[in-house]
Amino acid sequence: MRRVSAPTYHHGRLRQALIDAAADAVRERGPEDWSLRDVGRRVGVSHNAAYRHFAHRDDLVVVLSELTMARLVDALHQRLALVKGDDPVLRARRALAETGRGYVDFAISDPHLFRLAFTSTVATEPSPPPERDPYGVLSRVLDGLVEVGYLTPEARQDAELTCWSAVHGFSILCIEGPLRGAGDAERNGALEQVLVAIDRSYAATTGTVIGPDDLRVGA
Amino acid sequence: MRRVSAPTYHHGRLRQALIDAAADAVRERGPEDWSLRDVGRRVGVSHNAAYRHFAHRDDLVVVLSELTMARLVDALHQRLALVKGDDPVLRARRALAETGRGYVDFAISDPHLFRLAFTSTVATEPSPPPERDPYGVLSRVLDGLVEVGYLTPEARQDAELTCWSAVHGFSILCIEGPLRGAGDAERNGALEQVLVAIDRSYAATTGTVIGPDDLRVGA
DNA sequence: TCGTCGATGTTGACACTGTCTACAAAGGAG
DNA sequence: CTCCTTTGTAGACAGTGTCAACATCGACGA
Structure with a gap:
């Protein structure tokens, strides 16, 4: 049995988490006024982590x-x-x-x-x-x-x-x-x-x- | 007789010039991908000059x-x-x-x-x-x-x-x-x-x- | 004519952004 | 256990909007 939300070094589902958080951000702040870094913050991951999944x-x-x-x-x-x-x-x-x-x-x-x-x-x-x-x-x-x-x-x-x-x-x-x-x-x-x-x-x-x-x- | 384009300290028509330059910038780079600072540069004026005309x-x-x-x-x-x-x-x-x-x-x-x-x-x-x-x-x-x-x-x-x-x-x-x-x-x-x-x-x-x-x- | 003052433009700074490079940790293959 | 690929981190850089402090100009009253 694995704990999904355990704060391990490797997130495991980061890509999907980023997508979800980005969707939230867009819904909250509009299609333009959101940042990749903030999405990282929402997921509890460093800025730049997203770059392992999106160029x-x-x-x-x-x-x-x-x-x-x-x-x-x-x-x-x-x-x-x-x-x-x-x-x-x-x-x-x-x-x-x-x-x-x-x-x-x-x-x-x-x-x-x-x-x-x-x-x-x-x-x-x-x-x-x-x-x-x-x-x-x-x-x-x-x-x-x-x-x-x-x-x-x-x-x-x-x-x-x-x-x-x-x-x-x-x-x-x-x-x-x-x-x-x-x-x-x-x-x-x-x-x-x-x-x-x-x-x-x-x-x-x-x-x-x-x-x-x-x-x-x-x- | 006044020389319109003389590079004096006071531009004289800066507001309009900024508007024109911004329109050019939008036409060239799209409605999102342009910057106020670049508009200043196009007009030959410092960044921040625009703030005397647009809050x-x-x-x-x-x-x-x-x-x-x-x-x-x-x-x-x-x-x-x-x-x-x-x-x-x-x-x-x-x-x-x-x-x-x-x-x-x-x-x-x-x-x-x-x-x-x-x-x-x-x-x-x-x-x-x-x-x-x-x-x-x-x-x-x-x-x-x-x-x-x-x-x-x-x-x-x-x-x-x-x-x-x-x-x-x-x-x-x-x-x-x-x-x-x-x-x-x-x-x-x-x-x-x-x-x-x-x-x-x-x-x-x-x-x-x-x-x-x-x-x-x-x- | 001169001094002053508001309008206009500049410089420097701040926090923030996307993105690059270098580094570190984790986990699987041998 | 070792090594290598994947994944995440740290730091840096240029560029951005914006604020505060400073400089310069032009007009107007003395």
Whole structure:
């Protein structure tokens, strides 16, 4: 039996501890205003210890960024699992709306790490595998809309860009824009409006008639 | 007659010179990776000289941010002045689209300052007067759409949020997202798709039929 | 005309940062 | 037990924002 937290010379799990502490630091102090040395202090280790696990501070930023993206993808999948409905078209449309809700909720619940992940100047050059990329999740949801015939193949073209722009932009609005101090009710109301606008925009290409509660998660 | 650039002890226009140099620094090195001391060096003045004009580094950031916003507002107004067309409805719709184009163009042409202006943690608490606020420009364009009957008062509600989300999100996409390396053609194509989606979304509430070139700036 | 005084710019210092190099301790392979 | 790789430490360096003390200038009242 090993004592995990025994203060031995060799920490044992330092890399993970540093990542966790860095995440805490970012959450507390924002995506820019934290230091590697302070992260070391939090873990109870000397400055420079981090350099055995990360060649540069930015490498730790990249790790945090990728981890955050992965968490976002997980959150989206969990949300998508909740979508119900007998009508496949309705279900596909709800999936798109729910993706948007999950995205914004994540951004609001962890704003500093969200910003870190999307702002990191050291943009991860090779775009991540679709499994780790929120963009990929959106792509498949949109493919689903094509399969059920709600989205024409022409409208499918660049649809990621449109949807992602709207939802990511809305998230920014909530984090650092005019909706910063807004309450949940106001914010959710506005979000539903955005989601309806997206849905309606595609509905217009197929002549679908939209009911008031179509986009709720379903029953 | 005074020699403007004579290296006297008192600079005379140091405040403005610092602002200009800081803008250059941000453009060269990004919104985070520049220093007050370097700005002093660029102007040929000691470190600390800046402290006679800005109490903190962040104060200079705020000034840069406000200046950038003002330039953005100017750019939008210039774009709006180009919108033509006899049909007032068409003109109002084109105004909305042109606002989006102007916004994205500005973001792409000055990405680092654009990001600085929207990312500054030191968010200017009192929201700026409508004259200095891109948000205000958008508001009036949307009011115009209501006046000509294209936008119902209900749809007008929160319409800023929807439009701004889409266009700002798209700008981010172009600056640091998947559209980062895209050429003008690809980017503009995608942008037009976003603009059409916005327009179509509101058109859907009034049953307007949309032609292929409706949103061009007009003739 | 001269002296004074506030505004503006300089110098030096402090604590803090990321990062480099040299050193030390731990733990596994032989 | 010995040796070597891995992991953590100590110290140093340049660079940063900021503060306090000092220097210089320009304007204004005597």
